[in-house]
Amino acid sequence: MYLLYADESGAIGDPAQQHFVLAGFCAFERQGWWISKELDKIASRFNPADPGSVELHGSPMFAGRGSWRKFDKAYRHKAIADALRVLGNSHVSNRLFASVVRKSAVSPRDPVEVAFEQLASRFDKYLIRLHNKKDTQRGLIVFDKTTYESTIQTLATDFRTKGYTWGIIRNFAEVPLFLDSKASRLIQLADLVAYATYRNFEKGDSTFYSLIEHRLDADGGVVHGLYLKQ
Structure with a gap:
């Protein structure tokens, strides 16, 4: 099974922000343990005695808010x-999958x-390509707990039963799960992915996005993992 860990960046109701981003990464089920352990090592830099208490969260880490204020x-x-390099080198x-939407454009x-x-x-199309290559897998999307949970759950159910613009979602094992990011390093990494993507398109700052852009889902030279509506 492949798990897509995803999070959002950008506030729907903030007129000062032009973009809304949903982004994350999919990993084969056995890859999660290795990724989590590498992220634990990074968290331990900030609290060696209790790395589990450190939540890797893009916006406060970047700005130095809350408990991050004391670090350079x-x-x-x-x-x-x-x-992000943990994902880039995995x-x-x-x-990597990302939907970048300019709010005014939609x-x-x-x-x-x-x-x-x-x-x-x-x-879903990535899973279809795997199936066509004789590697049949199911998928599951895992989100951070969010104010958009009810919207996403309703949409996911409709996509599996009534269909969406291009057909019906056929390869998901279940509707999305929602986890507390404090309990999951993989959700925390999805947050960093979404934040890096948001900064690239909203702020024109590619510092972090450039580290993971090469992992966007692609096949035959065609990039499928990025949707950009400007």
Whole structure:
């Protein structure tokens, strides 16, 4: 089974923010343990006695908010980059998926609906390509607990039964799961992926996104893992 860990970045209701992002990465079920252990090593830099108490979270790490305030900016930013490199250097089957939506470009549609439809369908198509290569796998999307949970759950159910714009989702084992990010290093990495993607398209800052862009799902030279609505 492949698990797609995903999170959002950008606030729907903030007029000062132009983009909304849903992004994350898929990993084969046995890859999760290795990724989590590498992220634990990064967290231990900030609390060696209790690395589990450290949540790797893009926005506060970047800005130095809350418990991150006591750490030097360069040290915090290096930790973000190193965490993203864990994904960048992981098994080739681990793929990046991102939906980047300029809110004004999809109005009056809900940006969450547009972004999730693209994220889910592109992950499903990745699983279809694996099946066509004689590697049949099921998929599951795992989100951070979010204010958009009810919207996403409803959409996911509809995609599996009534269909979406391009067909019916056929390869998901279940509707998305929602976890507390404090309990999952993989959800924390999805947060960093979403934040890096958001900064690239909202702020024009490719510092972090450039470390993972090469892991966008692609086949035959065609990039499938990025949806960009500007």
